[in-house]
Amino acid sequence: MNKIKIVIVDDYSMVRTGLSLLLEGNKNFEVIAEATDGENFLNLLDNCTPDVVLMDINMPKINGIVATKIALQKQPKIKVIALSMYEDLEHIESMMKAGAKGFLFKKVGSDELYKAINIVMNGENYLSQDVLKVLSNKFYTGTASVDPINLNTREKEILELLCQGMSTSEIAQQFELSPRTVECHKSHLLKKTNSKNTISLVLNVMKLKLFSFPEGI
Numbered sequence: 001m002n003k004i005k006i007v008i009v010d011d012y013s014m015v016r017t018g019l020s021l022l023l024e025g026n027k028n029f030e031v032i033a034e035a036t037d038g039e040n041f042l043n044l045l046d047n048c049t050p051d052v053v054l055m056d057i058n059m060p061k062i063n064g065i066v067a068t069k070i071a072l073q074k075q076p077k078i079k080v081i082a083l084s085m086y087e088d089l090e091h092i093e094s095m096m097k098a099g100a101k102g103f104l105f106k107k108v109g110s111d112e113l114y115k116a117i118n119i120v121m122n123g124e125n126y127l128s129q130d131v132l133k134v135l136s137n138k139f140y141t142g143t144a145s146v147d148p149i150n151l152n153t154r155e156k157e158i159l160e161l162l163c164q165g166m167s168t169s170e171i172a173q174q175f176e177l178s179p180r181t182v183e184c185h186k187s188h189l190l191k192k193t194n195s196k197n198t199i200s201l202v203l204n205v206m207k208l209k210l211f212s213f214p215e216g217i
Helices: 013-024 038-044 064-074 089-098 110-121 129-139 153-162 168-175 179-193 198-208
Strands: 004-009 029-035 052-056 079-084 102-105
Touching (some): 004 013, 004 038, 013 029, 029 038, 038 064, 064 079, 079 110, 089 102, 089 198, 102 110, 129 198, 153 168, 153 179, 153 198, 168 179
Parallel strands (some): 004 052, 052 079, 079 102
């Protein structure tokens, strides 16, 4: 099995070192390069082809949002996971619109970092529990609204678990369904909510306030 090739992009050396140490704990990952800012990273892409990029947002020269857009033009198959110390909706939405497949806060532990990398490598999107908490606090007042898109019972069940950060395989296991069946339901949900991917689906659903999430989502 080939190792997942990872590039770390952050202007703080301590952050890059810390992430490298976390990733060294998993034999399936290999850090092939580090970059100090977006410009440095884009230059690296001329000589390397990473599978996953862990991307800081606020950096000198070229920030993570712009770097993500340009990188995906150069190498569309790259999976970008945003890493931010800022817990606000603006950064989350900006990185998702730029093409990032995942979003984590920098306080992330090794288990969730590994999970995020594996999930985006499987073609899915990933928002950490802390990110989902920020979104729920932003959009929810505690009471769910009337469903304006007429979801059936199974769609509501799957959607609620997606909004809790569960992957397709985890949802399939919980409901004793095949992953293919879950993907079919997800496809219907994307169409009904006019969403491009799972992350935009979660954002749209939270804006519609379709669920009343408990504290500490």
